[in-house]
Amino acid sequence: MTAVPPSALGHSYGSSTEQCTVPVARRVDCHPQPGATQENCEARGCTWCATDIPNAPSCFFSEDSGYGYSLVTLDKRSTVSLFGNDISPIVMDVEFQTKDRLRFKVSILGEDAIIRPTPHQPTIDANYDVEFSPDSSRFQVKRKSTGTVPLVDMFFSNQYLQITTAVPSTSVYGFGEQEHVSFKHNMDFVTYGMFSRDQAPTPLANLYGVHPFYMCVEDDSNAHGVLLLNSNAQDVSLSPNPSLTFRTIGGILDFYVFLGPTPENVIQQYTEAIGRPHMPAYWSLGFHLSRWGYPSLDVVKETVERMHQYDIPFDVQHFDIDYMDRRLDFTYDKTNYAGLPEYIKELKTEGMHSVIILDPFISKDEEPGTYRPYDLGQEMGVWINNSDGVTPAIGKSLPPGYSVFPDYTNPRTVEWWTQLCLEFKDVLDYDGIWIDMNEPSNDLTGQLPGCAANDINNPPYIPSITGRSLSQKTLCPDSKTYLGEHYNTHSLFGCVVQQATGKRAFVLSRSTFVGSGKHAAHWLGDNNSKWKDMHYSIIGMLEFNLFGIPFVGADICGFNSNTTYELCLRWTQLGSFYPFSRNHNAEGNAAQDPAVFGAQFAKIARSALRIRYSLLPYLYTLFFESHVHGNTVVRSLMHEFTSDQQTHGIDTAFLWGPAFMVAPVLQEASTII
Numbered sequence: 247m248t249a250v251p252p253s254a255l256g257h258s259y260g261s262s263t264e265q266c267t268v269p270v271a272r273r274v275d276c277h278p279q280p281g282a283t284q285e286n287c288e289a290r291g292c293t294w295c296a297t298d299i300p301n302a303p304s305c306f307f308s309e310d311s312g313y314g315y316s317l318v319t320l321d322k323r324s325t326v327s328l329f330g331n332d333i334s335p336i337v338m339d340v341e342f343q344t345k346d347r348l349r350f351k352v353s354i355l356g357e358d359a360i361i362r363p364t365p366h367q368p369t370i371d372a373n374y375d376v377e378f379s380p381d382s383s384r385f386q387v388k389r390k391s392t393g394t395v396p397l398v399d400m401f402f403s404n405q406y407l408q409i410t411t412a413v414p415s416t417s418v419y420g421f422g423e424q425e426h427v428s429f430k431h432n433m434d435f436v437t438y439g440m441f442s443r444d445q446a447p448t449p450l451a452n453l454y455g456v457h458p459f460y461m462c463v464e465d466d467s468n469a470h471g472v473l474l475l476n477s478n479a480q481d482v483s484l485s486p487n488p489s490l491t492f493r494t495i496g497g498i499l500d501f502y503v504f505l506g507p508t509p510e511n512v513i514q515q516y517t518e519a520i521g522r523p524h525m526p527a528y529w530s531l532g533f534h535l536s537r538w539g540y541p542s543l544d545v546v547k548e549t550v551e552r553m554h555q556y557d558i559p560f561d562v563q564h565f566d567i568d569y570m571d572r573r574l575d576f577t578y579d580k581t582n583y584a585g586l587p588e589y590i591k592e593l594k595t596e597g598m599h600s601v602i603i604l605d606p607f608i609s610k611d612e613e614p615g616t617y618r619p620y621d622l623g624q625e626m627g628v629w630i631n632n633s634d635g636v637t638p639a640i641g642k643s644l645p646p647g648y649s650v651f652p653d654y655t656n657p658r659t660v661e662w663w664t665q666l667c668l669e670f671k672d673v674l675d676y677d678g679i680w681i682d683m684n685e686p687s688n689d690l691t692g693q694l695p696g697c698a699a700n701d702i703n704n705p706p707y708i709p710s711i712t713g714r715s716l717s718q719k720t721l722c723p724d725s726k727t728y729l730g731e732h733y734n735t736h737s738l739f740g741c742v743v744q745q746a747t748g749k750r751a752f753v754l755s756r757s758t759f760v761g762s763g764k765h766a767a768h769w770l771g772d773n774n775s776k777w778k779d780m781h782y783s784i785i786g787m788l789e790f791n792l793f794g795i796p797f798v799g800a801d802i803c804g805f806n807s808n809t810t811y812e813l814c815l816r817w818t819q820l821g822s823f824y825p826f827s828r829n830h831n832a833e834g835n836a837a838q839d840p841a842v843f844g845a846q847f848a849k850i851a852r853s854a855l856r857i858r859y860s861l862l863p864y865l866y867t868l869f870f871e872s873h874v875h876g877n878t879v880v881r882s883l884m885h886e887f888t889s890d891q892q893t894h895g896i897d898t899a900f901l902w903g904p905a906f907m908v909a910p911v912l913q914e915a916s917t918i919i
Contacts, residue, residue, distance in 0.1 A: 266295040271486040274410050275303035276328070278437075278483070278493060279707055280714075290328060301435035329706035331404035345372050346506070347515050348387060352402065352409075352499040373505055387503050392466060405705045407499055410491045411472070413462050417884075417894045418490070420460035420471075420792050421482055423453040423758070427778075429785045429882060429897035433484045439711035441479040442737040442757050444687035444719050446772040446806065447782070452711045454685055454771055455758035456737040457793045458482065458492070461512050467889045471504040471512040473519070475760060477737045479716055481709035495705050496734055509885045510877060517794040517876030521764035525873040526797050527751045529599050530678065530767075531862055532561025533855055534828035535839055536601075540568050542582040543589060550593075552841040556848035559855040562752075563593060564601045564680060564830070573644040574612070575604050576619050576670045590675050601678040601752060604667075606654075606686050606743055610640065611647025619666055620650070628652050628659040630732065633698065633724040641688035641721060648694070651686055651721065654742035655735060656728035663746045678752030681766075684740040685757045688720050697722035702733050741765075754826075758795060767797035767826050775804025775831075775838075780817050781912045785897050787824060788882050796872050796879035799824030803838045805831050812914065814838055815847055820910040822854040823902065825865070825879050861906070868903045879903065 276292035284294040287305035296304045339351045375388040393414065401408040418431045421438050425447035439452040447453060458474040460482075474480070478496035485491070492499075504515040517523065535553065540546045546563065553560045569586060571577035578586050590600045608620050615621065623629060629638035629650045638650045652659050667679070697703040697717050702724040708714045716723045716733070723733035740757025747753050748765030755766040762768070770786040773779045783800035790798040802821035803814040809831070818840055821827050831838050840851035858865075871877040878885065881901050883893040899909040 270297050270299050270302045273303050273306035274485070274489065274491055275305065275483060276307045277303065277305035278328075278481075278491075278710075299435070301437075303435070328401060328408070329403055329406045333402050333404065336402050340376060342370050342372050343502075343519075344515070345370055346374075346504060346511070347519060348372070348374060348376065348503045348505075350376075350501050350503075352407075354402075354498075374503075389468065389470070389505060389507075391507075392464075392468060402499075405495045405701065406493070406707050407495075407497075408491060408493045409499055410489055412487065412489045414464045415462060416486075416488045417463040418460055418484065418488070419462075419882075420457070420789060422457040422459075422789055422793060423455035423786075424451065425449050425453065425782055426785050426789065427782065428895065429788050430895045431484055433486045433488045435483065435485055437481050437483040437710045439479075439481045439709045440737075441709065441711045441716070442685040442740060442759075443712055444683060444685050445712050447770065447774075447779070454756045455740065455762070455768070456480075457758070457760060457789075459516065459760070459793060460490070461509060461792060463509065463884065463888060463894060468507040469509045469512050469888065470506050471516055473502040473504075473516065473760065475500040475502065477759065478734055479709045479711060479737075481711070493707070493709060495707055495709065509888060510881070513792060513794070513878050514876040516792075517763070517872075520761040520794055522874070522876050523763040523794055523796050523869070523872045524748070524765060526767065526869055528862070528866055529561055530752045530797075531825075531865055531869075532827075532859070533559050533822075534562040534564060534601070534826070534830075535560060536564030536566060536828055536830040537833075537837070537839075538566040538568065538831070539833035539835065540566070543569075543584065543586055547589070549837070549839055549841070553839060556841045556845070556852065558840050558848055558852050559859050560598075562599045562601060562678075562828075564603070564828070566603050567605070567644060568833075569602065572646055573605075574609055574617065574619075575607075575645075576666050578674060587674055594675065599677040599752075600674075601680050601754065602674060602676045603680045603682055605644060605682055606684045606739070607641065607643045607645065607649035607651055607688075609645035609647050610638075610650050622666070623650070623652065623659075623662055626658050626662050628656055628662045630721060631726045632693065633722070633726060635726040639693040639721050639725045641693045642690050643683065643688060651688075653727045654739065654746050659728075660746045667747070678754065679747055680754040681740070681743055681747065682756050684743045684755060685720060685736075686739050691715065691719070692717035692722040693725070698724060700724065702731060758793075761794070763793070763795035763797070766795075768795050769798070769826060769828065769830075770800040772805045772832070773801055775807045775809040775813060775835075777813060777912065777914050779804055780813070780820060780910075781898065783820070783824075784900055784910075787880055788897065788900060791878040791880050794876070796869065797826050798880075799826035799828060801831065802827070802829040803831065806835075808836050809838050811843055811847065814843065815850060816911050816916075818851045819854045820908070820912075822851075822858045823908045823910075825869075827855075827858065861902070864906065865902065871903075877903075883907075 282305045287294040292305050341349045377386045416433050440456045441452050443452050445451050445453050461471040463469045476494045476497045478494045480494035483491045504512045506512045567573050569578050569583050571579045630653045632639050640648045643649050725732040727735050729735050741759035741762050744755050744765040753766040803809040803817045868879045872879050883896045887893045901907050
């Protein structure tokens with residue numbers, strides 16, 4: 247990593263006219279929300295110089311932005327203010343955690359203000375140094391062997407925190423959850439929002455999970471990683487200087503730096519900090535079959551039977567919301583799914599396993615005394631409440647009527663959830679739980695009767711998230727949870743549901759957060775039956791291995807729309823090598839299980855899946871290495887051939903561990919094998 251002079255980060259000197267000579271690539275955006283003009287830019291004390299380069303900022307920071315250091319207390323040293331309510335002084339807490347891991351936090355003076363050893367008094371023999379410059383808002387995390395990772399330009403206000411870091415190369419990976427079109431990021435003024443949302447995969451949209459972690463492979467082939475541990479709505483902008491700008495609207499700036507030096511070392515160090523991935527059950531590494539749209543148990547039986555007739559390897563049958571009575575959690579349809587308890591037992595006797603879906607909202611409008619999950623939850627007081635902290639937040643989702651939302655940050659809710667899961671297992675002897683829509687999803691914009699007009703629901707800055715709204719398809723930010731306002735805990739919802747469920751043999755979750763790999767597997771959401779989505783699934787799989795969630799896969803053949811014979815065949819060949827291998831699609835689409843297309847398709851699918859099954863001992867060993875040492879299970883070619891620059895951008899092939907490469911066909915109209 248190479249030290250970068252102040253001018254390389256686009257600091258301005260002199261008038262706006264003079265700044266038009268500064269290369270656009272060096273600019274750090276001083277008006278990150280839409281609607282920048284020269285007038286409102288300069289009113290902030292920032293510099294204006296219009297540009298035609300797409301997404302490049304015309305409004306950018308001046309030299310005297312940010313905070314200057316006095317030991318580890320930071321005082322604001324300019325009049326620049328983006329959204330007001332700036333806080334000064336603030337405190338930096340630096341902790342040398344291991345020889346390859348550093349943590350530093352920036353918070354309000356008086357909160358977490360204990361200084362654990364200062365940068366000049368490390369208590370371990372670290373492979374890095376930390377250096378402060380007393381006359382600027384700059385400090386450096388220096389790899390002793392080669393150079394530095396500088397971090398600069400901090401802004402700290404009541405609802406807006408920002409920090410910019412130069413990165414030593416453009417080989418940057420991570421940030422999620424989004425549908426990225428390449429594994430190696432485009433650095434040309436791209437911004438990614440991170441705020442959990444029920445949002446089908448779309449490039450640049452914030453999806454189900456939040457992972458503010460990136461890895462950078464430096465020009466000398468050393469690698470480092472950085473985590474911003476923050477659960478508030480946030481975004482990150484990637485600039486061609488190259489540099490990154492983190493923005494969040496709450497909490498503190500709590501960073502972990504991982505020094506590697508190999509990409510695999512970075513992920514090992516990262517998972518050591520956030521928690522090692524769980525060890526999956528061996529049976530769950532087999533092939534899974536699912537769909538939303540089995541109208542009856544008879545259709546499920548017919549599907550399973552034709553899979554067996556074609557001798558296609560198959561271990562796990564999933565049951566989507568079709569099995570429920572009117573989409574009510576902890577019920578089953580005794581008409582269309584009559585005999586389901588007996589059928590699940592029959593599958594067990596054949597050596598198969600069953601997974602049921604549960605959603606994190608509970609209907610409140612059933613007849614009193616007829617729906618135990620609501621009655622028990624009401625008695626135990628387990629719901630997320632309105633801003634008054636007393637009345638339950640009421641939204642609308644899949645069940646009939648209106649719904650309430652369990653607050654899984656409350657220990658009583660964990661008791662409630664555990665009790666219901668155990669009682670329901672006595673009804674349906676399931677082997678795993680699939681948790682969907684746990685962002686949490688809500689068909690309304692906020693709860694009834696809407697969100698109040700205040701700074702919590704409508705903060706001065708809204709990160710670059712879908713709809714520029716914190717309440718779209720979820721609850722109002724000023725709703726109250728056991729841990730505080732939903733404003734701060736929203737993106738944790740999926741993770742705490744997993745923690746409440748995570749002692750089961752198999753837990754599959756749509757929403758994830760930092761550390762979710764300790765408890766659950768993940769699938770990449772409601773993808774489309776398109777060739778590009780098949781390619782993007784490789785990128786998502788590689789990224790979630792960076793995030794410490796290696797048990798991951800995409801819906802084979804696609805979730806939305808009808809697949810085609812050729813696409814589904816190629817996707818089945820690829821999906822046979824997802825760590826989590828499941829065919830799943832949406833209601834209203836044609837069946838797409840591997841047995842529905844006839845004998846020739848079944849023969850090819852059977853061949854690909856048999857290769858998977860023959861390699862399960864190796865895959866299981868990779869998961870053991872992940873669980874014990876934090877390794878990736880699936881990794882990019884760059885992980886093993888880091889010094890070869892050509893591998894840095896390859897995302898059409900991948901490795902199982904260090905020894906087995908998969909190079910699927912991803913183009914239409916290729917010769918069918």
